[in-house]
Structure formats: structure tokens, C-alpha cells
Amino acid sequence: MISTFVPAFLASIGLDFGRLVSLARATVTKDAEGRSWVSTRDYFALWDAASGLGLPPDFGLRLGSMQRIEGHYDVASIAALHSETFRDAINALARYKQMVCPGRWVLDVENGVASLEFKWLLAGDHLAPDFLTDGGFAYVAELYRRGTGRALKLRRIELTRRPNREDLLSDAFECAIRFNAPRDVMVFDAASLEDPFLTHNQELVRLMIPGLEAAFGRFRAGGSTVTDVQLAIHGQLKGARPSVERVASAMGIGPRTLQRRLEEAGTTYQEQLDKVRHVMARQMLEQTDLEQGEIAFYLGFEESNSFARAFRAWQGMSPTQWRQAVRSGPPSRAVTEGLLSSEGVA
Known part of the structure; x- marks a missing residue:
């Protein structure tokens, strides 16, 4: 959902929200309560459109x-x-x-x-x-x-x-x-x-909590187990391979419950771990100057060669070759595939 603050803030600096929606080719939908919703992609596109109009360096x-x-x-x-x-x-x-x-x-x-x-x-x-x-x-x-x-x-x-x-x-x-x-x-x-x-x-907080919790319950009802698992894995990748037990604990559920929910979603823990590692590797190779060994350590690989083999299986080329290809191509803020599904709204 787009906070009402966003259009108001844009108006305060002379930018029309409707014009940005048009420039970004974003799809904005209204719910029954009149609130505006866009996908995360379109949310980024709105701000990219604003940036393209010459925002100052300290805008953020x-x-x-x-x-x-x-x-x-x-x-x-x-x-x-x-x-x-x-x-x-x-x-x-x-x-x-x-x-x-x-x-x-x-x-x-x-x-x-x-x-x-x-x-x-x-x-x-x-x-x-x-x-x-x-x-x-x-x-x-x-x-x-x-x-x-x-x-x-x-x-x-x-x-x-x-x-x-x-x-x-x-x-x-x-x-x-x-x-x-x-x-x-x-x-x-x-x-x-x-x-x-x-x-x-x-x-005030006491009066707000019941309504907030009710809204949060509705929000969570439309959530995704796979998305939650990916986020939990992302949070546990700190120089060691996160076990299913650690990720389940971070989510507040048991390992068996986690694996059962993933099975119901048609996937496995290892598949989600590989996907998170894959996308984080691409993002770090594109956005940072971290060495291959540093990226391997952060993603929980025991050695740099293990990471290189996994990356070649994912992309068909070495991490070094992929970084060179991305940086020699047209300027882009996107990687070829995302960490999370782009079908939801935010």
C-alpha cells in the first residue's frame, strides 16, 4: 500500500503523483477503503521516475x-x-x-x-x-x-x-x-x-493495538510461506550456512512445520536456500567490489571454490565472468532474476 504521505510529500516539492504514475507506467489499484496499492516493482518505478526529473543528491x-x-x-x-x-x-x-x-x-x-x-x-x-x-x-x-x-x-x-x-x-x-x-x-x-x-x-497505543492487530491479521492472511522463508534465510546468512532449525526458530515455528509448509507450497528448504544465495550473490557481484572469497564466506560456503562451482551451475559462467558481463553492459539497477516473487502487492 502507498502511504498517504507519499503523494503529499511529492506535492510539497512540486511533483504531481499522477504524473509520476504515468511516467513510471505504474498500475495503481484502489481497495474498498480507497487506499492505493502498487506492486513493489511499480513502487520503485515511481521513485525512479521522480529521480529522473532531477532530484537533489540529498533527496533521500x-x-x-x-x-x-x-x-x-x-x-x-x-x-x-x-x-x-x-x-x-x-x-x-x-x-x-x-x-x-x-x-x-x-x-x-x-x-x-x-x-x-x-x-x-x-x-x-x-x-x-x-x-x-x-x-x-x-x-x-x-x-x-x-x-x-x-x-x-x-x-x-x-x-x-x-x-x-x-x-x-x-x-x-x-x-x-x-x-x-x-x-x-x-x-x-x-x-x-x-x-x-x-x-x-x-x-493512545492501547486504543490502537486492537485495530492494528486486526489489520495485521488480514495482511498476513494474504502472505506467502515461501516469501517468509526466503526473508528468514536472508537474515541468517552471516558467514555460515543457516540450518533449517535456525531458520524455523527465527520464524517462530518448528523445523517439521517449516518443511511441511514448504512441501505444501511445492518446494524444499534447499531449493529456497539456493535461490536466496543465488540472488544475493548476483546482487553483491553487481553492486559491490567485494572479492569472490568474501562473498563466498558471507553466503555460508566453506570455501571460495564451492561458491564458484555453485554460481557456474546457476549462471553458466564464473562469478568473475558474470561481474564483468554485467558491468560492461548497459547501466542497470536490475539483476536478471529476483529473490522474491513479483506477483504480490505492497
């Missing part, structure tokens, strides 16, 4: 950190802003934001360090414009600032792109920027998660 940062237009908060943002702590706010975003934006926030805490990643859903064969990633992180930093009254102290921002406009990003986030990373994450001290929100409104 402004998109995320600007003062929200009165009357255009989405329900997930309202729930997050009035949460008790920063952790509660992130949990609200992770649960409810996916109903109004084609993505999911994922929080990981280890050894006193928190990593927050935004994963796009149903992205098909398209990658999100860089400024949407920048805007997402700016949005979280602004949420913390509004909630606590002070700036979020970040350790670093990690980005899956080659170095570009580092000064702009480091000035905006006041932290180190690490390019050529395997995923897009913002990293900060886990202690910040317990910081209380001055904007906390327990009564």
Missing part, C-alpha cells in the same frame, strides 16, 4: 528526516512515535510498517551492538533506488530524535553499494559510512534501545 535524506506533513502519518509511524522505548518503536515498525510500505525492518542484537536492516519485499528483479535506503535510515534516526529529544548516536552505516557521496552521508548521520557491505544496516549501541520516548502515550 530529506525524504526520511523531513517534518512529517500534518495529517499524513501512517498508523505504523503513529504507533512507533508513541511507544514507550526505542525498542518498542522499532518493534512497532517491524510489525506494522510492512502494511503501508513494501518492506520489513529487522533488528539484530549481539554483544551489545544493535543492527537494524530494512528488507524490501516482493521486489522481483529490481533493486531499490539508493536514496530510498538513505531515506529509510534517516526516518529511523528522525523517529529516535522526536521520541527522545536527542540525536541517535550511530556507530556506522553499512551500504551495499560502491563508494558514492560519502561526505553527504557521513555529515547527515554523523558516523562512519562503510561501502561494499553485504547488506544495508545501521549500527548503534544496543543500550539505545532502552531509551524512553518522551512522546509515549500509553492510552
Whole structure:
């Protein structure tokens, strides 16, 4: 679904939402409640169309950190802003934001360090414009600032792109920027998660929860087991092959239940693991300058040669040959096949 904030924000900078829909050749549908829905592909196409009209370099940062237009908060943002702590706010975003934006926030805490990643859903064969990633992180930093009254102290921002406009990003986030990373994450001290929100409104949140949960239940009813498994595998790929037990645990179900659901969907765990590895490998080869051995390690292959053999089976050429072919061809932000099905809407 498209938040009402999007057309309002575009209008505030002189861009007409209807014109962008036409330029992007996007299909927008209305539900019974008058809300607008597009596929994730078309969502990216809308923003690519806006970018083609000459947006400033800091557009994504402004998109995320600007003062929200009165009357255009989405329900997930309202729930997050009035949460008790920063952790509660992130949990609200992770649960409810996916109903109004084609993505999911994922929080990981280890050894006193928190990593927050935004994963796009149903992205098909398209990658999100860089400024949407920048805007997402700016949005979280602004949420913390509004909630606590002070700036979020970040350790670093990690980005899956080659170095570009580092000064702009480091000035905006006041932290180190690490390019050529395997995923897009913002990293900060886990202690910040317990910081209380001055904007906390327990009564408002209590009143909102029943409606949010009902809407979330309807949203989840139309979801996909395969999509959920792919996202869980993606989140567990951190230098080791994720077992079916680990992925099932991350999804809050048992291994047998996971395998049964995949069987009902006509697939297997190994097939989904291979698909996630395949697409992530292509994305890292196209977007970053990571060496083959680094990519192999991140994807959980025991050695670089094992990764090279698997990639040749997938693409019919070596990782090095594929990278050279992609970079010597016409400029593109897309890979040849996507991680997730492009049939759904977001």
C-alpha cells in the first residue's frame, strides 16, 4: 500500500503523483477503503521516475528526516512515535510498517551492538533506488530524535553499494559510512534501545493495538510461506550456512512445520536456500567490489571454490565472468532474476 504521505510529500516539492504514475507506467489499484496499492516493482518505478526529473543528491535524506506533513502519518509511524522505548518503536515498525510500505525492518542484537536492516519485499528483479535506503535510515534516526529529544548516536552505516557521496552521508548521520557491505544496516549501541520516548502515550497505543492487530491479521492472511522463508534465510546468512532449525526458530515455528509448509507450497528448504544465495550473490557481484572469497564466506560456503562451482551451475559462467558481463553492459539497477516473487502487492 502507498502511504498517504507519499503523494503529499511529492506535492510539497512540486511533483504531481499522477504524473509520476504515468511516467513510471505504474498500475495503481484502489481497495474498498480507497487506499492505493502498487506492486513493489511499480513502487520503485515511481521513485525512479521522480529521480529522473532531477532530484537533489540529498533527496533521500530529506525524504526520511523531513517534518512529517500534518495529517499524513501512517498508523505504523503513529504507533512507533508513541511507544514507550526505542525498542518498542522499532518493534512497532517491524510489525506494522510492512502494511503501508513494501518492506520489513529487522533488528539484530549481539554483544551489545544493535543492527537494524530494512528488507524490501516482493521486489522481483529490481533493486531499490539508493536514496530510498538513505531515506529509510534517516526516518529511523528522525523517529529516535522526536521520541527522545536527542540525536541517535550511530556507530556506522553499512551500504551495499560502491563508494558514492560519502561526505553527504557521513555529515547527515554523523558516523562512519562503510561501502561494499553485504547488506544495508545501521549500527548503534544496543543500550539505545532502552531509551524512553518522551512522546509515549500509553492510552493512545492501547486504543490502537486492537485495530492494528486486526489489520495485521488480514495482511498476513494474504502472505506467502515461501516469501517468509526466503526473508528468514536472508537474515541468517552471516558467514555460515543457516540450518533449517535456525531458520524455523527465527520464524517462530518448528523445523517439521517449516518443511511441511514448504512441501505444501511445492518446494524444499534447499531449493529456497539456493535461490536466496543465488540472488544475493548476483546482487553483491553487481553492486559491490567485494572479492569472490568474501562473498563466498558471507553466503555460508566453506570455501571460495564451492561458491564458484555453485554460481557456474546457476549462471553458466564464473562469478568473475558474470561481474564483468554485467558491468560492461548497459547501466542497470536490475539483476536478471529476483529473490522474491513479483506477483504480490505492497
